[in-house]
Amino acid sequence: MTVVASRITGLETFDVRFPTSFSRDGSDAMNPDPDYSVAYVIVRTDAGDGLEGHGFAFTIGRGTEVQVAAIEALAPLLVGLEVEAVLGDMGGFWRHMVNDSQLRWLGPEKGVMHMATAAVVNAVWDLKAKRAGQPLWRLLADMTPAALVALVDFRYIGDAITPAEAEALLASRRAGRERREEILLAEGYPAYTTSPGWLGYDDRKLERLVRDAVAAGFESVKLKVGASIEDDVRRCGIARAALGPSGRLMIDANQRWDVDEAIANVRRLARFEPWWIEEPTSPDDVLGHAAIARAVGDIAVATGEHVHNRVMFKQFMQAGAMGICQPDACRLGGVNEVVAVLLLAAKFGVPVCPHAGGVGLCEMVRHLAAFDFVAVSGSRDGRVIEYVDHLHEHFVDPCIVTGGRYRAPTAPGYSTQIRRESLLRHAFPHGEAWSRRAVA
């Protein structure tokens, strides 16, 4: 009998949009009316084990069809590969996905093409974790330092961290790993909530939701700012009063300010004692963030959800421009590049507080934060995961947040799988959620 290797047989893609703009959930100074969406992909094999890999790029409505086209453009790189060879060398697989010379022109490693890489790479990680019967975070945490280092593409970041440094750092965190895993499983990981603070909510709703969040166990609440500084001052006052003096208040300007404007506005809001100011200006502006960080003293400058690759994260850290590191699971090129950023953050001593919300980001980043705690930074101090309480019902393995803490996921995979009926119902533009709305 000959052993026949299983192969990746195909991708199935979906353009899935949730009509969140009707309730103004997710509204901020840059995004008044997002329709939270995903360009979704299922990776199938002929292994006969019934396992699929699920992944997606999170988007906010228009243009999701472009994102789907980008994922489909990657199919020729993937279909036909031997499954075991791919899963056995995920670092090599990542480099294969980003090194198509013709596709690199469309980035390189940024924007739509890089988010497509993330969708496909994360789908393959989901498949690998399902095959291993482990949640992704434990699959990663159980890997040796050498195996983790082999996941990372050090091209362009070797001047900040070398493979040898990364391996030594990971080896130094081996002690206490079992204890941290026990703590994680027993206590969970601290969450903060952005749900009360959307810019489209009125003052009374804001106040009520902050009080509800405190009652539900949240110690940290984030508020959107940046449309009008007078409104920001008033709303920060309401939130701080409702939160009490010991609660942590974060503010998020969603890129609305120029550098000088950011400095002036953050100074005006300083009396409400924000822990961090998030996305004060363009996510491309490393030097601008460094100038803001120098000017606003104890208030940390947070960014990352729009920071497009490890080369940018490297510079934010080298320049002292990022006090809080907020990687996005779907904008970086999947798990491999997130590991690179976690290593950079550990080396530079920057706390990682992943961006979440949207569609499925909460489901994913709890894996990343858990892995970071157990195996990379070794700490939860000064670290929280964003939490937004919508759209979880569409996921097969939804996140669970109780008492202001994320429970560690236990189901095999990367928790990226959306229920089939949700995919079909919200398919754009012909799914029932959209066709009925058009009629109404």
Next chain:
Amino acid sequence: MTVVASRITGLETFDVRFPTSFSRDGSDAMNPDPDYSVAYVIVRTDAGDGLEGHGFAFTIGRGTEVQVAAIEALAPLLVGLEVEAVLGDMGGFWRHMVNDSQLRWLGPEKGVMHMATAAVVNAVWDLKAKRAGQPLWRLLADMTPAALVALVDFRYIGDAITPAEAEALLASRRAGRERREEILLAEGYPAYTTSPGWLGYDDRKLERLVRDAVAAGFESVKLKVGASIEDDVRRCGIARAALGPSGRLMIDANQRWDVDEAIANVRRLARFEPWWIEEPTSPDDVLGHAAIARAVGDIAVATGEHVHNRVMFKQFMQAGAMGICQPDACRLGGVNEVVAVLLLAAKFGVPVCPHAGGVGLCEMVRHLAAFDFVAVSGSRDGRVIEYVDHLHEHFVDPCIVTGGRYRAPTAPGYSTQIRRESLLRHAFPHGEAWSRRAVA
């Protein structure tokens, strides 16, 4: 009789690919086998004047269909607008095109979506110049300083240059404008050639082509490096010998090196006295380029063809990381953002030597360099436009280079129009150029 305003009625798009990989034209250390391509767009109106706007994103093969989808995603922002209102406020039009909140998630202002913006914005500039009966460069050069400043989105660059500074700078260049225009029309603009130096060419072809270039009047020749340093040393020696001691040799590593590697390799190649080292490392790495620039002394660090927006150019200049500024007409968000970069370069005293080659870039950037000379920098000293001698025959108004100099274009428009028969013949995958190849 009522005046009926004309409107933009629609976009027509094309996926057009030239099978350049068969001759290895365009081969470099990152791109062994590009098929030079365009995602092409025609903007039509109901003005009844027979005028269309033509624009495109230059691509290198696979993924051009994604770029076409991105251009089509912009159509709803454009179709139905009043033509005169758009052409009368090109600055407002640019902001309108980049400020769709849902589409910004896919960038913002980078990668596939930003290149789509470039295609559409440049098509509208082509239309505006055709209506004015002027080549684009003269249309721009004839605008007042205030009108030019109004084209630019100063968001995120106000810490480096303010509108008032920009206007004063442009006003200071009014003197001598007519004289510079005469010089330009009489003498042209210096070109350099990359045609001899593709990495896929053997040593004898390299030597012969460098000699041919010198004989044709070129004083500056660029060589691709970065695959193997031993090969680079040998090839630079051949090129320097063929060029003679007074010719200018430039080298281009197409992002192949890490920072430390770049420094070591450039030092090894320094004895061939290169004028500049182009793209030594990741185009996102501002701080890395700054470190290289500090380490390699008199050799200028050149980059820009993959630098995705004005925020990145700003930082390269603030950090002293860009000795030569090489904007790409199709990667920046069209003419408006190129004007922003020309203003930044003039303020920081960085010579602009636009990236060209590809498809149609030579046709376009001669307008940008001419405008820069006449109205912005006021100088051609230490400035050259890239020239590659292929694919010009497909253009209605092809560039003309004689005696190593670009002639100033005189036909109305932005020279972006590809001949209809070329569009159809090279349409991918069903045009004759591809269907016949598949059969052969």
